[in-house]
Each structure stands twice: as C-alpha cells, then as structure tokens.
Amino acid sequence: MCTYLTEKVAISGSAKGASGWFRVTEGSVYFDHPVHAPYGHTLNIDFLAPAQGPSARVAVELSAESARALMKAIEAVLDSAPPGLE
C-alpha cells in the first residue's frame, strides 16, 4: 500500500549529491514504495535543500531491517563520541 505518511525534520549539515556537496536544511522520512530498491516498502530518507530546488536532494531507500540497524549505529556512535564535541 502507499502509506502517504511523511515525517519532516529540520536538519543542519551537508550532503553530497550528483553535483557535489551542498548544505541541507530538511529531512523527509517515510516508509513507502521505493523507486529503486528491490523491496515492496522501504524506509526512505530525503536530505533536502528546498531553497535550491527539487534536484538538491540526496535520497536513500533502505530495507526496514537496514534502517533499524542504521539507527542503532547512529546512536552508538553519538553515544561514544567524546563529550563536548557536539
């Protein structure tokens, strides 16, 4: 099914797309049909810079299992980072 549901979050950082690095300001997260990944539904993340237009986008499509593993990896790395670096 098409889930339609989209979580949006303001982010700050940079992403590297087809044209090189660019600053990103928004993230969209949704669990829906992928465009490329070979699964029925994937956890999709768009790293966006709306002010630069729709093509300023880095997209990933992950299996649900991969996405959960990535979440844990992100938390583990941040938790283990030396204090005061954030």
Add this chain to the structure above:
Amino acid sequence: MYDAVLSETITITGHEGDAIEAYSARPLTPGPVGGVVVLHHLPGYDRQTKEFTRSLAVGGFNAVMPNLYAREAPGAEPDDAMAAARAQGAIPIPDDRIVGEVAGAMDYLKGLSNANGKIGVIGHCSGGRQSFLAAVSLPLEAAVDCYGGFVVGEPPAGHPLQGWEPLVTRTPDLSCPLLGLFGSEDVQPGPAHVAELEAALKEAGKTYRFRVYEGANHGFMQVDSSRYHVQSAVEAWGEILGWFGRYLAA
C-alpha cells in the same frame, strides 16, 4: 498497415486555469477515437507511466497524463518531484485539485481533431483512488481503478487522508461503468475493501467489472518495480483495452 503514434510533452490547462505539464500520446489516425486521462501513481510522473500512456495510444486511444506534481516541482526528475511534493506537504493532493486537472485534461482530449467526444479515466495506486474520484465527480464514459487505496476503509490515526470523505459513500454519483483491477495480496485495498466497494456498486445499480489477480500485490502493473506481476499485468492490459474499447467506441 499504418499504426503511427505521436507521444510528446505538452502543456494543458488544469485546475483553476493553471498551465501544467502533461504527457500526450495519440494514434495518428483520423479516427474518430476515444480519449483517456491517465492519473499517475504516487511515485510520480515517471518513465513507466509515460510508457503506460503510450501503450494506450498504441491500443487506439488518445491519452494524456497530467503531471500532478507540476506545481510543486516543475521540470524536476520524477522521484525528486515526488520528494519535493512530500516535503511541501502536498501529498496527498487535494481532491478538488485532482478533479480540476482531470476536467482540464478532458477538455484537451475533446478538443483533438480526431476525438469522438468519449472520455475515460484510469489510474494506479493513488491514481486509482483518483480515478474513482474523477468518475464520481465528472461526466465520463468509462473508469478504471487499478488497486486504488483508500476508496474504502478508514485511514489510520495520523494518516494524511484521515478526515477526508470516504469516496465509497459517493458511489451513487458514479457517472460511468467502472473496471476494478486488484491484487489478491494487496492490503489496501485488501479483499475486504474490494468486497465493500463491490457491494456499494451493486446497491447503487452501477455497471462494473472486478478482477482480483491471484498472487499479485499492490503495484502489480508497475513495470520498473519488483512488484510487477507479469501474468496479472498482461491480463489486466487485456481488460483495460477491452473496457475502453467497449465504452469509448464512437
């Protein structure tokens, strides 16, 4: 035999008089022939739906597919356009805008020199729901709903469609015969949803035909996807061309 088809990107007048991008495909025949409005799926105005539009022209119909994300992301690649529309909160597209786009597409088709004046509508996925929406909102001669979700069924809490009027309640307003094509493995619409829609059609005395394809899931006609279910898609194409051939004939 002469079987030329012309396919190209054009501009049509859509909802509220806006100029929007659309993909046109039509047989180069004096006809006259019927016209079909194609409503693309949620992933967007993409390669495979353009291929689908061309196939309708090969099948003998003038076809046009409005770019439903044209306002949010003009000129963008299809997946970027879908992502931009999501980020702007534009998905799902409001129903009144969809009806306006279809009405504009109908005007385009009726204005073609080889048009016979009969118009059908077809959509997949979100487009399937929108095809049903068009058929209960506009005077059409035929409609095809390919696995459209949320024609029946209550969206879960927090879902963007929650609070929208369930389209099944408008079944008595259906202006034309409806062909419904569904996958047995789909969950929205699942078997219970299909049964509920069928019951509404029977109660309203509407002309319809439903096919539920065994082993097929949501998106079974999507040629670029792992969800493509070849046997079901091939049979579905036969149903689609037969339906339009029957109800869009001069």
